[in-house]
Amino acid sequence: MAHFPANPGFQGAMRPLRLQGDILDVEIEGEIPADLDGAFHRVHPDPQFTPYDPNDQFFNGDGMVSMFRVKNGKVDFKQRYAQTDKWKIENAAGRALFGAYRNHLTDDPSVAGKIRGTANTNVMVHAGRLYAMKEDSPCLLMDPNTLETQGYTQFDGRLAAQTFCAHPKIDPKTGNMCAFSYMSKGYLTLDMSYFEISPSGEVLFEIPFENKYLCMMHDFGVTDDYAVFNVMPCITNLERLEKGMPYFGFDHAMPVWLAVVPRKAGASAKDIRWFKAPANCFTGHVMNAFQDGTRIHFDLPIAAKNSFPFFPDVTGAPFDPIGGMSYLTRWTVDLASNGESFDRIEKLTDQADEFPRIDDRYATQAYRHGWMLVFDVTKPYEGPGGAFMAITNSLCHKDLATGAEQTWWAGPQCAIQEPCFVPRNATAPEGDGYVIALVDNHVTNYTELCFFDAQRVDEGPFARAKLPVRIRQGLHGNWSSAAQLGQA
Template sequence: MAKAFPTDEPFLQGFYAPLHMECDAPNLPISGEMPKAICGSLYRNGPNPQFAPRGPYHWFSGDGMVHAFHIENGRVAYLNRWVRTPKWQLENQEGEGLSGAFGNPRYSDPRVVALGSTIANTNIVWHGGRLLALEEAHAPYEMEPRGLASKGYHTFDGKLAGPVTAHPKIDPVSGEMVQFGYAAKGRFTPDLSYQVVDRDGRMRRCDFFQGPYPSMVHDFVVTRRHVIFPIFPLTGSMERAMKGAPPFAWEPDKGTHIGIMMRDGDVSSDIRWFTGDPCYVFHPMNAFDTEDGKVVCDMMKYPVAPLFPRPDGSPSSDKTPSATLVRWTFDLNGNSDTYKEAPLSEHVGEFPRLDERFAMLPYRHGYMQGGNVTDPQNPRASRNGIVHVDLATGRSQIWDPGPIDVAGEPIFVPRRDDAPEGDGWLLAVVYRGAENRSDLVVLDAANVSAGPVATAHLSHRVPAGFHGNWRPGPL
């Protein structure tokens, strides 16, 4: 029998509460006028537990649910589906939750532990003609792009060994998808992998190396010439997990370590390590090479890792940490093993994005979800909304959806393939707090503060989620 969800867990309440249904809405009502030039599909993934968890819940550990908005000829069709992973299928068959957060064996049924299943809840990307749902501890899980039917693990014709990040980087010039994996040779190990997939979806390399210590390496950074592996002191430990202590914990004394290598380099000999003060970054905005031999990385930096305690279970900070956009500059021609940091924006935010045609290249326009998304008690904290940062002028524009509404990650869609950088729209899912439902909004990326040019209305809530991406063209 399905048990009731706990009422004392903030990441299972309100905006974060799971949606208990799958549904189809082939023709959403629209306010304003949906631009006819927008043709394609917005896919968005996020945690949506099918059943109440065993033991303590963590926001990152819910089953993946993908929401799709298919847009063509000014019309919007919507549907949502759970990613039917092996874990989801077993629990669905049994009619109850069988696992603890992150598959913690202390709380999980042995059958779930034996499955070693993905939850596929973090991101969803379109590459090589495949739609791949991702988290960071397993192989991708493929889904059908129109109806979101789950197709199973995708291992690149068996060439994949180990997990794949939830944040692969697609080179807009070569079409390559550059990937990595952490804990690549077993849970809570310091091993990492470096993977390159060509534009047609064929894996060209999968190599292994060791980082300084076992860490949660959520994301990484890629330029046209370099790959950057950031190791932050959010450490992983099986010993802690089996004792009932935090599997992942903040250990600032270990410091920050950043490894940089040429994209075609040898992971066994060519990685150069830089060190810095303890901090945490879930997501970079972009990175690029300079003509004078520097690597520039624009990062949403937290001074302390949010959502995770110290090894003894005590809070990592007195208040919920927040992230701001900073620029790190690494001089590859210099002799120093440190790097420079400069602020780029004072706005608190997360989920940074850009015009993906300028990924890995010098760029001007950045976008993010405003507010402190890691604070479930106040997700609107510090100027919520969609923020556009003009890196050339230093100026920002903000669109605030409303006093109790929460905007999600903004996804850029160009007006046309050859449009100048930033000429297009931002698509974002917005939670309407007063009505407990959600909308899809379309903003002019060059005039964000003017508000939506079109809004597609849902009759239900899309729970707080993580990441999405755009697949251009009709299905």
């Protein structure tokens, strides 16, 4: 008999959905451009069974992959579980067997040594496969059209790293997937590696190195010549696991670093430049990175204090929701310098924001347009669970050339999930196209895939694909053209 925990990660607007199925020809309000042809894949944590650990958290749910196939002005919807080893073992048993988030010490003895990954953090099409990713495990491959699970891969044994990141980047010049691994040689190790995967899916090279300390490494940036890693002290260790504490905790006494790794075969740890931030801070998802002569520009939201209440401060200090608000910021370091100091820090917006996205055709390059979710605490909220549940209530377009911003508020009952840019066509100028995002109504319990003019988001969606259910809060997703799906 299913009884989910009474904590906020499983109740109200965060109640698990656990629904697999298909909807052909989703109801449309407005008009979707007839020449828009591709798919939006995204994923959310959605436990198939009630948690083995009654105190478990949202991030530990099984990966549920959604696909919105857009063609001829219509939208078809498909949703399937990513059938990880964990999912298969528990499905066969008819109950949960793996314990708390990333803590193997809390597992049922019958699953000792099994891969615990949930493939619940990001999905991206590359080399004809859908990569379903969770950063504590190998990459899971799925069919991008049917969502059939194909299994974990080590790329024909050519990848030494045991884990795969959740935020790979595609270099638009080479078509290579740029990715990394942390704890790459085993549980709770400092080992990391940077690697690139060709457009046909082959590992080209891998660069092993060690991190400054053991911590969450969720996102990174890539320039023409370098991979750039923000290292913040959202730390973990064996003692935390043995005590049954949350897997990560934030340490405000530790430094924050930026690591610049050459993107070339044969590079090693001795070639890495480390730059130390002037103050401790919380670093979020990366919008973009690019080179300007010897300087590296690195754009990401930054908060003065911990942004994750579910990974509390190591001191036990209470969560500070205002200090935890993040703001898009540009870090600049100069490779021509002899020291480890930052060259410049520039705050790019006064709006609290997260989930930044760009026109991915300009990844690694100087760019003009960005989109992000805004936390507008001045707006009312009428849904369950308090205002925190609708914290991502607005969508913003940022013009970095002029500084101009356009913002659309989703309304008092709604929250917005991560946006995604879709070019109008393959040759369209930067930022010319659409932004798509799921908007969840926490009162009616419906979700809509909303379509915006990318540079006029303040006008609101010009079309909505209206689902008859509310999809659970997701993490990340990406758009793929019909050609990438093998359907051009």
